[in-house]
Amino acid sequence: MCDILIETRDLKKYFNTSRGLLHAVDGVNLTINKGNTLGVVGESGCGKSTLGRLVLRLLEPTEGKIYYDGQCISNYSRSKMDKMRTKMQIIFQDPNASLNPRMTISEIIAEPIKVCKTIRDSRERDKKVSELMDTVGLAKRFINSYPHEMDGGRRQRIGVARALALDPEFIVCDEPVSALDVSIQAQILNLLMDLQDERRLSYMFVTHDLSVVKHISDEIMVMYLGQCVERTSSDELFLNPIHPYTQALLAAIPVPDLITARNSKRINIRGEVTSPIDPKPGCRFSARCPYATEECTGEDIMLKEVSPGHWVACTRCK
Amino acid sequence: MEDAILNINDLYVEYVTDDARIFAVNGLDLVLFKGETLGLVGETGAGKTTTALSVMQLLPERTGVIKKGSIKLDGVEITKATENKMRGIRGDNVSMVFQDPMTSLNPTITVGEQIAEVLVLHKKYSTKAEIDNRVDEIMKMVRLQPERKNEYPHQLSGGMKQRIVIAIALACEPKLLLADEPTTALDVTIQAQVLELMRELKEKINTSMILITHDLGIVAQACDKVAIMYAGEIIEGGTVEDIFLAKNHHPYTVGLFNSIPNLTSKASRLQPIAGLMPDPTDLPSGCNFSTRCPNCMEICKEKKPPKFIRNGHMIRCHLFNKSFAGEEDHSCVIY
Numbered sequence: 001m002c003d004i005l006i007e008t009r010d011l012k013k014y015f016n017t018s019r020g021l022l023h024a025v026d027g028v029n030l031t032i033n034k035g036n037t038l039g040v041v042g043e044s045g046c047g048k049s050t051l052g053r054l055v056l057r058l059l060e061p062t063e064g065k066i067y068y069d070g071q072c073i074s075n076y077s078r079s080k081m082d083k084m085r086t087k088m089q090i091i092f093q094d095p096n097a098s099l100n101p102r103m104t105i106s107e108i109i110a111e112p113i114k115v116c117k118t119i120r121d122s123r124e125r126d127k128k129v130s131e132l133m134d135t136v137g138l139a140k141r142f143i144n145s146y147p148h149e150m151d152g153g154r155r156q157r158i159g160v161a162r163a164l165a166l167d168p169e170f171i172v173c174d175e176p177v178s179a180l181d182v183s184i185q186a187q188i189l190n191l192l193m194d195l196q197d198e199r200r201l202s203y204m205f206v207t208h209d210l211s212v213v214k215h216i217s218d219e220i221m222v223m224y225l226g227q228c229v230e231r232t233s234s235d236e237l238f239l240n241p242i243h244p245y246t247q248a249l250l251a252a253i254p255v256p257d258l259i260t261a262r263n264s265k266r267i268n269i270r271g272e273v274t275s276p277i278d279p280k281p282g283c284r285f286s287a288r289c290p291y292a293t294e295e296c297t298g299e300d301i302m303l304k305e306v307s308p309g310h311w312v313a314c315t316r317c318k
Numbered sequence: 319m320e321d322a323i324l325n326i327n328d329l330y331v332e333y334v335t336d337d338a339r340i341f342a343v344n345g346l347d348l349v350l351f352k353g354e355t356l357g358l359v360g361e362t363g364a365g366k367t368t369t370a371l372s373v374m375q376l377l378p379e380r381t382g383v384i385k386k387g388s389i390k391l392d393g394v395e396i397t398k399a400t401e402n403k404m405r406g407i408r409g410d411n412v413s414m415v416f417q418d419p420m421t422s423l424n425p426t427i428t429v430g431e432q433i434a435e436v437l438v439l440h441k442k443y444s445t446k447a448e449i450d451n452r453v454d455e456i457m458k459m460v461r462l463q464p465e466r467k468n469e470y471p472h473q474l475s476g477g478m479k480q481r482i483v484i485a486i487a488l489a490c491e492p493k494l495l496l497a498d499e500p501t502t503a504l505d506v507t508i509q510a511q512v513l514e515l516m517r518e519l520k521e522k523i524n525t526s527m528i529l530i531t532h533d534l535g536i537v538a539q540a541c542d543k544v545a546i547m548y549a550g551e552i553i554e555g556g557t558v559e560d561i562f563l564a565k566n567h568h569p570y571t572v573g574l575f576n577s578i579p580n581l582t583s584k585a586s587r588l589q590p591i592a593g594l595m596p597d598p599t600d601l602p603s604g605c606n607f608s609t610r611c612p613n614c615m616e617i618c619k620e621k622k623p624p625k626f627i628r629n630g631h632m633i634r635c636h637l638f639n640k641s642f643a644g645e646e647d648h649s650c651v652i653y
Contacts, residue, residue: 043505151594152362181361181532186577186590193587208505215579215588238581252510254535256578258562261538269507272475 004070005170005202006032006055011064013050020278024050026226027064029303032170032219037196037203039217039234041210041249045273047226048206049093052172055204056088057081068170086116089163093175095155099147105158106143109133112165132161136191153184160191170202177212189216210253214238222246225276225284228303232310242312245269245285283315291316322390323494323526324350324373329387331368331377331550338599342368344550344606346387350494350543355520355527357537357558359574360547363595366530367417369547370496373528374414375404392493410440413487417499419479423471429482430467433457436489452489459522460485460515477508481515488519495520495527501536513540534578538562546571549596549606556631568635569611605636613637 008030015022025047032038040048053059055066057073066074073084089112092098099108109129119125130140136157147155156176163171173192177185193216195201207213213220213234220237222230222245230243241247248269255261271288282297283289289296295315303311331343343365350356358366371377373389375396389397391412396404413436416422424432433453443449454464460481471479480500487495497516501509517540520527529541537544538558545555546568554561554568561571573591593610596602602609608618617636626638 043507153594182577183361183573183591184594186579186588189579190588190590210506211579211581214581248507252506253581254509254513254533254539255581256534256538256562256575258538258558261535272477272508273505 003033004031005034005068006030006204007067008055009065009067011051011054011066012062013047013054013059014062017277022277023226023279024276025054025061026279028223028226028228030221030228030231032202032204034169034202035196035200036218037205037216039213039220040204040206040223041208041213041220042223043208043249043273045225045276046223047276048208048223049174051223052090052174052204052206056085056090056172058090082116086118086166087168088170088172089166089168090172090174091156091159091163091176094179095152095159096147096179098159099155101147104144104146105133105138105150108147108158109161109165112162116166118166128165132164135164135195136161151184152180153187156180156184156188157191160188160195164195164199167199168201170204172204172206174206175208176205178207178209185212192216210249222249225273225279227284227313228311229285229314230310230312231303236307236310240310242306242310242317243285243314244289244291244316283313321352322349323352323392324348324528325388325390326369326373327388327390329369329372329389330385331365331372332383332385333378333381334383335381340598341601342382342550342598343372344601346547346550346552348545348552350526350528352493352526353520353524354543355529355541357541357544358528358530358547359532359534359537359544361532361595363549363598364547365550366547367498368550370414370498370528370530373412373494373496374408375399375401376408376414406440409436409487409492410490411492412494412496413490413492414496414498415480415483415487415500418503419476419483420471420503422483423479425471428468428470429474430457432482433467433486433489436486440490442490456485456489459488459519476504477512480504480512484512484516484519488523488525491523492525495525496530497527498530499532500529502531502533509536516540534574546574549598549601551606551634552632553607553634554632560631564631566631566633566638568607568633569613569637570607573610573612605634607635 008028011025011028013025015024028051030038040051042048054061061074065072076084106129109132110125113119113125119128138154138157177188180188205213205216217234220234221228224245230246241250269288274287281300283301286292286296301313301315303313304317306312306317326346326348329343329346333340333342346369360366372384384397388395430453433456434449437443437449437452443452453467457464457467462478462481501512504512531537541558543557544561545552548570554571576589579588591610596606596609604620605618605623608614615636623634623636625632625634
């Protein structure tokens, strides 16, 4: 009995653009254990959402393999994949854009059940829908409401209920709380964590918010321009960040604590993210890195295990 | 209060539509002195942006109405100023940085021309060469290469566009800058750069600033004073030390802090505030926060809490009383 639920090997996704090949995801290896959460962090354009969609095969990878519970699902046929989808679901970022404005709440939540035909009896299905609404804390009176009648927090609860409708084992959460206010954000994060405990769900939690990711994740992967630059346990990453990009990212978070804010010496990294179209070989962060040397350009940098379970892709780690 | 740049007194703003009256700002008092940065914090719908728009006199025509109160900008009452006069004040004495740099620039005009536009409007320079010089100077000030002034907004990244918006706002060296969530649309590393830049520029030209944000981390870093808004009122205000270090807080402030995941300690669960912000068309009688407050008492549902002030730290809650405030001393208050 293996404990690994999701594994990818050398996963790549290139998009064809008029200016060249856009390397959105470039050789990512990841594993997610059953009942655990992998946090994926990075700035916009680093390929974190693309990675989330690749793992679910909502996008076809250019290269690389995806394993689910030990089986390689990357060449599953469409019908076989449809069956797999009952086990893997996604919660989208923007609850305003991801719900059909012409469907009622109960129709939205019941849709995956209808599509996958897991419950054929309509009365059973209605029962399931009201159970789901209960689970995510939506009052029964909303059952015939439309998404526009609800606020952002409730809409995101609908998104969560829809993802749970097929009793999945694995959920990709693509920035599920970014569009919400802090007090509502905390409610949704608590809900997701409670559901994980109850149902032993595995999450891949994609976000740009480092404090959220620390709160919810067991393991964290930091991405920069399509590549994983550092991967380790959540506590280790915050105590001992090694990659210069991770360090800069952590230093850039505004801390809601006056003493820390005043005492910390901020290392601001200069410049902006370089283009992901036809990137030069070598470390992709080297253009902004304060420690960059000649060694950093030329050859791609591989992830190295610097201490048990702590992987870093940097020439400074021997 | 002679040297106050901005003095808002008992401001009430409503949005009137055919179906409803929305009470957006309900009795707001605010004083800001020269060179100070005030953080205006609150959730979506708290009335932060409405407050800023009232100061700019840019409330949506006909729907947005200032019902009561006064706004004095550098001693000049602006609630009754004519549109013509406001045109002279806007961009010159007070300017605003809007939240989304992607939509606040004109996509059909080069960024250089957009910076020059304010200078021409306020007749700061007479010749074209002088204006060109000043545009180059401002571009350098926000750390952009002057050569890029001939580019259009779509050719620049989000961080660069926000720098252009800041450049436009600061072109005439205003006395007051209103920054409405200037970094919300940006990534953290770019956000850090923009905040650093704004702090430097503010010191250089000694403007006062109101920084509207929902991120308490940004407030801790960038502000001198803080006002926490809830349902159109300031429910707690004071210096950053009062808000971040003092013991006594409004229950809403406590809830706000407990909702943020902490980076240094590992709490297993967040303690969010239960429920939602009250409907601004139908505010509860008594304290606006009473419907969500864990410490709600009978009096909270009936009577609006007065302001309790100690050494400039203001809390608007029935949990506190005269003994917190010491003697009622209204002369030394900030709010």
